[in-house]
Amino acid sequence: MLHFRMNMPFYLMAFYGSVMIAAVLLLRALLKNKLPKFVFPALWGVVLLRLLVPFSLSSPLSLPVPAGLTGLSESMAIHEDEMTWVAEDLPQTQSGTAGAEATGGDGTARTWASESPDIPGTDNDTAVAEEGVMEGSSGYVMDTGTSFLPRSFFPGNNSLGSDSLRNALPALYLLGLAAVAGILAWQKITYAKRLKGGLLMEHNETVNGLLRDMGMGHVLVFSNDEIASPLACGLIGPRICLPTRMDFGNAVLLRHVLAHEAMHIRRRDNWVKAVMLAAVVLHWYNPLVWLMAKCLASDLEAACDAAVLKKYDTDQRKSYAYSLLAMAVSASRSSLLYSAFSKTEVERRVKGILAFRKASAFALLLSVLLLAGGTVASATGGQAPFSHALTSYCASSGSRWGVKVEITRDIALGQRPQKRAEDAVFSVLDADASQDPDIIREAVQAALAREFGVERSAFDVSVSLCLDAETVDAQYAEWGIECLDNGFLRYQGEQVRIYRDEMLGSYQSREDGGVDIAVRRNRLGEVTAVDAWHAGDDEYDRRTKELERHGSRY
Known part of the structure; x- marks a missing residue:
């Protein structure tokens, strides 16, 4: 097409x-x-x-x-060491949601979205602009297009030079x-x-x-x-x-x-x-x-x-x-x-x-x-810049995976494309029995191709792990990880200093603690191991020095 x-x-x-x-x-x-x-x-x-x-x-x-020609700030990746900034009034989210946590002034853990999409369960008003139950489905969609990070956070905004130079370029041309x-x-x-x-x-x-x-x-x-x-x-x-x-x-x-x-x-x-x-x-x-x-x-x-x-x-x-x-x-x-x-x-x-x-x-x-x-x-060989967004983040109670879809090229999809695309996504999530992200991704692409009459490669389907707090707590409990009332974690009885669950998109850090942990999962989202570095270990000491080198930013 x-x-x-x-x-x-x-x-x-x-x-x-x-x-x-x-x-x-x-x-x-x-x-x-x-x-x-x-x-x-x-x-x-x-x-x-x-x-x-x-x-x-x-x-x-x-x-x-080319990403460099569509706006520098849009193509910038937010690195992990830049994600230590957090607003004091940012609301706390439930354990197991996608985000990163930092210690607030009151000693509680605070969470914010990082490179993973916002996961259902958060009450962050700055990230959630729309939530609605799909007819015939137990799932819901979330608009993740808004970020609470201020525009000044992106150094790319000022990389093109001064305003006077930019204003002079058309005249020089x-x-x-x-x-x-x-x-x-x-x-x-x-x-x-x-x-x-x-x-x-x-x-x-x-x-x-x-x-x-x-x-x-x-x-x-x-x-x-x-x-x-x-x-x-x-x-x-x-x-x-x-x-x-x-x-x-x-x-x-x-x-x-x-x-x-x-x-x-x-x-x-x-x-x-x-x-x-x-x-x-x-x-x-x-x-x-x-x-x-x-x-x-x-x-x-x-x-x-x-x-x-x-x-x-x-x-x-x-x-x-x-x-x-x-x-x-x-x-x-x-x-x-x-x-x-x-x-x-x-x-x-x-x-x-x-x-x-x-x-x-x-x-x-x-x-x-x-x-x-x-x-x-x-x-x-080229096309004008266009909006890649097609669906909001779609999650269903019948699946451990959430889906968000973007288009890879500028195409005319007819009337109400977002609603039609989200219906197609939920039909796949509700019917899926494999819980395999690769199968879900291919099925969503096929469903969208049929719905809009274009090639499968026109859709970029992102599948990310989406678990409620109870499921996450149960999985962690099997591996000796306990979630405390204040939002912090404890591993085998020791206070956790730094925690990471890459696939879940969850991070947490605090100034004190005797162990750093990283949760490993297989491609189906099941926990397969917990890597732990205890105080006194060489790796723990190396990580401590790295934190100190960066000004003890957690």
Whole structure:
């Protein structure tokens, strides 16, 4: 299922376009002499499409938006040693819920959510925005999108520099854009004035006859003493301009020159260059775009030569190469503006002409694959930022697992997608008898794929252990862990200093205690071992020194 939108942010157009430019440059360096000459102008056209058109097409092949480009604070992971901050008025939760505990000023244990989703049972108003019983189910959903951590907690908020710099960037961009557009416009106007002095060669039967033979009899040809080499110019009414120094009595030279310039017009290369200039103006700050423009101008000339040479035999190709050498000059004019002869790469072009061979079947097949791949990369290689959230945290009394679902790409899911998705999740949780998180994850993905008619990989299903306090207490009791009335734990009669249950997402610490413990569970959520480090053990002493090094933060 495809989802098309015209909402690609400019910075992502520039990012994906730059990636594509780098890819085409690499292919060009490796395969330029092994593929038909039309391939690379076509690939550059795909790049121009990505640079200029803000389309966002989501498909199963779409690449995710790079985390660094969607907002630094959103992509930051909250490390465990940063989670020691806690508000004094944060309400206490029941034992066994996902969270981390710290010692409050009154000596009681306090808990807050960490990297695991909020687990049913908490009364934290800042984390729970919605709770409702699903019809026909004993489960409930919880909105976990709100965090009590203040925005200033995330250093990423200030990593982009000062507000004044951020405010100045748009002005600097527009200033650069205006400067580049002005320079190109000045070059265009200056050269256009020089071309106005040309004389129409309407009575030259040799020129007119050659153009009619090429099927380009409607193209006007001018002679001009202000130019040094032939060129094709104009978009709406394209024309060919020839220098007056040219030997018009040399029919072979004239044929080659007209064939080359007429081919530029037939292939609409001046339109391609106009689009290329638009990309250069919009992305003036990007050196890759300027390099692309230079390579595209060169590739257009090579493709034009190749299109002409298809009709020539070996001797005619050599003659065509001599014609190029005869007309090439060291012109100061920018080749970005017009399709024209230039001495800049004439040696390379002549070598390519002399080595010209018709493309083999393998080269044509490879060309088709490259063009298809480039088109797919442009169409589906990127998508605009979107909200990944689909469901709230869903938990059922009939399952020890809770489920939360996000979408991996931008897709249209119809009306009431959250309600429909949560219904599908609860249908799986209520019917599941395996208590296996992998089976639950696959079943939820399959149910959502059927519900919304998209591929399974469009859904990222998070399955986390969700146990009520009584179940947790019973499990811990079997391993000698006792939960006290004040929320702290005791292990085999000793006061616990630091406690961790990774799968459950539960943590606790206090300043005193004689043992540190870590509860280990298997993939089904069953407790399999308790690791304990007692006072006097090397590991316990190492952990103590680590805490002291961090300022005794628990």
